[in-house]
Amino acid sequence: MDVHLILHREGRVLLSRRGDTCSYGAGRWTLPCGKLEPGESVPDAASRELAEEVGLVVDPSRLRLAHVVHAVRDDGLPGDHLGFFIRVPHWEGEPTNREPDKCSALRWFATEALPADLLPYTAVGLRGYLTDRGGMSLYGWGGSAP
Secondary structure, three states: OEEEEEOEEOOEEEEEEEOOOOOOOOOOEEOOEEEOOOOOOHHHHHHHHHHHHHOOEOOHHHOEEEEEEEEEOOOOOOOEEEEEEEEOOOOEOOOOOOOOOOEEEEEEEEOOOOOOOEOHHHHHHHHHHHHOOOEEEEEOOOOOOO
16 A cells, blocks of 8 residues: 655645656656555555655644555556545655655646656546546556556
């Protein structure tokens, strides 16, 4: 399971560009994201990842489930997984790149002008949030993308 953090304000969303050393999606845009650690709740993982990746502080109880993606893995590993796309309505601080070894850039994009090189899995969850908040999308199952 993984968490994807949606910071959305004034019609723009914060994306990070994966570094060239990343084994999956190098050079492509994605939301700040990460995996749950054993015994960690989704809100706690989201709050932790937000602090680790972009240096923002948020109370886990203020986070909101925005969308869920049930995906067939497209990273070469077997199986499937769940991605929880979490809306961060309020935060403390300004986003900064706290993991320059994994992320080469942070940038705000207008929601109607998302980059063409957005990771497909991220695109499914982000577009789901924009059009079907609280819903669920499939990725890689039958006729759905990748």
